[in-house]
Amino acid sequence: MTSQSPAADPVGDQVRQVGSTMLRGGLVPAAVVAVLVVVVAVLLAGVGALGTAVFGAVVALAVCVLGPLVMRWTASAEPMVVMGIAMISLVTKLAVLAVLLIVLDRLEVVDTRVFALSLGPVALAFVIGETVAFARAKIPTIAL
Template identity: 35%
Template sequence: MSAASDEPTVNPHAETVRRLASAMLRTAVWPGLATVAIAAVVATALVGTTGLLGALVGGAVAFGSSLLTIWLMRFTGGMSPHFVMVAALGGYVGKMLVLLVVMTLLGGVEALHRESLAFTMLATVMVWAGAEVVAFKRTKIPTIVPGS
């Protein structure tokens, strides 16, 4: 074996996807937290304690689902680019189904204001997704990685 073959091969696609996931996380956390905080203040002012609890739970669920997307990117980053796309689309559909089920299950809880929960969840997911788009544009990562 030569010295060159002893070195581990670097997957340029995996490095790119992981770098993008890190950039998305850094870019999305603060706007996501701000969205939850604003929603909690508005829900508390309009509805009271149940609004606050609904907004906080909705924000936590949205944050969890958004972090799951980042984890999925990191987990599948080293795989074939085609599989990464399948995982991303499947993850998106799965995330939407889980959010629907969670919203349905939590909607009947008396301690949570249903609309505060729903609007906070929706706003947080939308802001997070927008921040991910901004991060993608800022990283200037090519959509086709040479050598992959």
């Protein structure tokens, strides 16, 4: 029987590495798309759409970043706990976005079309970027 120090957590280290890779992979394309979305919103809807488009892009980035961060924070937990927390995180993010969109629509503070059309492409770019980064990482995700 080999003695392993309590600080050594090879599976947790792999999960943290995957989380970091996914975070970087998602942030870069999402940031590029965020800039493009803001420019397009201003060109199509005028300067008044600038704040709403920036707000939508920032909300998308903030919500998307939570996935890989939660993955990193829970890296040392049991796999079923990590999966449960990931599912709770996903449902919570979707609920927060839905409530935010409903509240903004009812308050008529921002143009919810511009908000949604800036949030959507940024989130999609993040998800595609983190998926591609994960696939390219070739980091073993299951320790045998």
